[in-house]
Amino acid sequence: MTFETTFPVWNKLNSSQQSKLLNTLITRKVEKGTIIHNGMMHCTGLILVKSGQLRAYMISPEGREITLYRLFDYDMCLFSGYCIMRSIEFEVIVEAEKDTELWVIPSEIYKSIMDESADVANFTNEIMGTRFTNVMWLIEQIMWKSLDKRLAAFLIEETKIEESNKLNTTHENIANHLGSHREVITRMLRHFQNEGIVKLSRGLIEIVDEDKLYSLVDE
Amino acid sequence: MTFETTFPVWNKLNSSQQSKLLNTLITRKVEKGTIIHNGMMHCTGLILVKSGQLRAYMISPEGREITLYRLFDYDMCLFSGYCIMRSIEFEVIVEAEKDTELWVIPSEIYKSIMDESADVANFTNEIMGTRFTNVMWLIEQIMWKSLDKRLAAFLIEETKIEESNKLNTTHENIANHLGSHREVITRMLRHFQNEGIVKLSRGLIEIVDEDKLYSLVDE
CATH class of the missing domain: 2.60.120.10 (Jelly Rolls)
Structure with a gap:
């Protein structure tokens, strides 16, 4: 171009x-x-x-x-x-x-x-x-939106941009996007993991239940 | 004009x-x-x-x-x-x-x-x-600002617009400006009253210590 x-x-x-x-x-x-x-x-x-x-x-x-x-x-x-x-x-x-x-x-x-x-x-x-x-x-x-809904919307946006359900990102990085603190994001992601929505490992967040993530945003 | x-x-x-x-x-x-x-x-x-x-x-x-x-x-x-x-x-x-x-x-x-x-x-x-x-x-x-600072800044703005330290306004009205709830604003204004910053009566908020209000915003 x-x-x-x-x-x-x-x-x-x-x-x-x-x-x-x-x-x-x-x-x-x-x-x-x-x-x-x-x-x-x-x-x-x-x-x-x-x-x-x-x-x-x-x-x-x-x-x-x-x-x-x-x-x-x-x-x-x-x-x-x-x-x-x-x-x-x-x-x-x-x-x-x-x-x-x-x-x-x-x-x-x-x-x-x-x-x-x-x-x-x-x-x-x-x-x-x-x-x-x-x-x-x-x-x-x-x-008007609680942080868990904003986090869910952000993860959906990221999977679209990256065209992948595996996101190479840190909790710190997500906190910087959302204007929050790393500790808060970590706590929320662990909650998402307990709900079976994501799977966490070092530097990687894998979305395992996309439907649940979408329903969180729309709630 | x-x-x-x-x-x-x-x-x-x-x-x-x-x-x-x-x-x-x-x-x-x-x-x-x-x-x-x-x-x-x-x-x-x-x-x-x-x-x-x-x-x-x-x-x-x-x-x-x-x-x-x-x-x-x-x-x-x-x-x-x-x-x-x-x-x-x-x-x-x-x-x-x-x-x-x-x-x-x-x-x-x-x-x-x-x-x-x-x-x-x-x-x-x-x-x-x-x-x-x-x-x-x-x-x-x-x-980045807590609601008490935003409330203080709003009261200062109002005294400037009205050119008066006596504001004819309701707690509901202030809540609508700040995107908050009436109960929260009432609680905070009562706290301001206890600190000697404002004097509250029905439909009226009087600023009695402007300096303290300014120092709250600048803090």
């Missing part, structure tokens, strides 16, 4: 905008675990994922994490280029959950094109609307 | 767009307590507050509420016109917290102008960025 075929409003740009983008575009390959963007320390630029998987999360003063949303192939990360909008005043950290290939569009270049093109500005609106929808879903989960 | 002086990007519109807006604009006066927009049952249109106070909140399947943000004079409510963007897929309820005068811009009119004007599209981006910032602040509060 090239940038031209991946960037959704490429055909709405005039040739001057197209060459401006291509001339300033940065291509990066990052390994799993790389922090690509770190809050408001630096306005990294807008990220377009070529292939791989990113996680956007926030962090408490004490270092607790909670996942806001994840980005997959062809997804765009707006908030790593937060300086394109004055009104965005929050910190997001973006890390690679898998080895990832991506493009970075410099913020000032994107902003100059967005300022003159209604198509690009409205495309940006739609991306922000999608992230807003992700985050509103998260508030619903935090506010 | 007229619509022309209140709508921030008025001068960026061409005369055809201006007359389109003026010809379709609806002026409304609503009483305190009126539900102006109710989730996704109807795409009400974009609301511009002339004077008054609105509250945007979400509601759980069991009817528990939590305030997302509030809107004051000259603020604009985007999500009451959610159908201008395909990617917005969440329900927000908007009610008048005070008697309010407002303008409603029909969604299809706003969308047609936003589609052709980069200025209007970018203005819309900035509003969405502001609301996103509000909501991210809310997640921080819910995730």
